[in-house]
Amino acid sequence: MVVFDPIQARHHLHRTPELSNREYQTSAYVERALRSMGVTIVDAGLETGVIGEITGGSGPTVALRADLDGLPVTEDASHALRSQTQGVMHACGHDLHIASLLGAAAQLSERASELPGSVRLVFQPAEETGHGSDVILSSGVLDDVAAVIGFHNNPNYAPGSVAVGEAMMAGCVRFEVNLRAQGTHGGYPEKGTGPIEALATIVSALQTIVSRNVSAFDSAVLSVTEVHGGDVWNVIPTSAGFSGTVRTFSQATEDRVENRFRALVESLAAGFGLGVDITWERLARPLINNPELLHVLLPQVATVAHVADLQPSMAGEDFADYRAKAPLFFAFVGSNGQPGAADWHSPQYVGLDATIPTAISFYTHSAVATLRNFA
Template identity: 50%
Template structure:
């Protein structure tokens, strides 16, 4: 572990960055449709003399700030998409794009990264190597990170740094460390295939409704009877589909939902038991089942060594807090296929009775922008120093 002393960076957030945050909040765009957002951010970076790289991204962008000293390429990422939510905050800068809201605080992430980029561009003498600035599209669909990777937008990087605001912490508080932060996320869909029939003559068919109902109830025992109570796992069925007419037993019925877990062995166990329960239940009713079981993201856990050195610096510019794991998923996990990563939670509210992420009434306070920017810069400098040893 490097013992080099790096003077903590403090960034004052001015009216220009606050104006950016408000603009992004007022004009949110859904995933893979962030065309105006991308154009807006590109213009701000270019006006500040920051090179925007030529990539195959349709939305989102990558820029690079080259330092005055040799060293690694360290990427820092902010997501830029909104959610299909009608905002109900009553904010003076509420969304003007009806039905779309920055309901997860990505406007804080993006404005914080922009402030960090401005600082880095003005202090290239502090950079060893280069800092790659990624404004990522479509995090909310859980497909944006994979898209960035698939088109090769980042090139070769040596590490990547990300963060997410967390309203359970107050502005000025940062949680970073080596323990799991966000859950692995699975999206599943099951379709039962049977022989439909008239509702008055059920014996003439093999309806799927009973198999569907039995499976949903049995799936709930996977967590309660297979997972230790000290290992958090969630299995939720969130949609049910079957039938269109009151007097017809349908030929097909199905359900959709999600699994969340923090440890890979738990994820593997749930996947195995899920298939066993559904397939055996279908067989018991004399029908078949099609199962789509897609891992959207694995558990989000920072690189142990890099998390330790980054966390050690935090008290120099913010209030270091313990990690309170979230069952929410984060597609940032996918970047671990490219390089080691460090992730943090940045406090964005902390007031009693605050509304959580994805609520129509969710509010991320402006005070979260400064620590977001400072985390990006301080973590990038520290990681570059560590990798350069």
């Protein structure tokens, strides 16, 4: 049996990130590492991503998940681990996730005969696009699992700490609005319909949705993040538009926000004499832990890490989609904790190697405790 070094693996992975659905070398690296441990590779028909299987005694199967992809971000760091792939960076710390699950696989494979069931290792592609979970779900590899367990590193907590609760991460919606107008000369606005003024009015009005439609005891965010319209200084354009995101922790809140969003946009566009097209795309559901698993596994987490106070995140995670197949358990594992540490998706993001031992213990202890619970 080859001795596996998760820290060394993390260093390699951080230097060689790949974008969503292009994780070919990352997948090959993971597969080689699993084979060196004697872990069975499951042919799930994936173009990128890897599924491993550690077969223990008779009993249920529990899935452990890590994500593979980097981001189109240029790393702004001078340390030795700096990405060697131009314009691509593990700015969300998925290299920490991969190395930790490989480290857990090494430990669990050595004690496979003691396991009261089997452990399925899911190395998922394309988490950052919001569609990688769909690939895993459609492959069928989660059809027979009793639970799915995962984590995300969190630079707001120090290494050695874990934060966990019921509501972990928000659901994520991407919206896009396109206003259709009658273009005209900038000196003769009365001969057309102006989408720029309408856009400004609509964007301003949308800011009232959360403040006047969502309870102060609930949480929601609506952010307009991109605006476009016109490309000639003296021409009123034929179209203008904007896009952005909505984050909520419940489907009921998302539905309420969507209904008000559509009503405001459509009525205001009509008031300006414009046509309008609206796209409302759900990229991730709210990530809510299963209460039974939370009750069973929280004491296990406390044996391997300091349990920190949870601050739920408004970022999205497609791990939530796996709730369609099995109960979920998900945690934040501290990865930096220094004052002013950059957050996910920043060119200055730094995840520390010290994250990995705690993450490995989180995986292994959670897997064994879950198998025993369902057995």
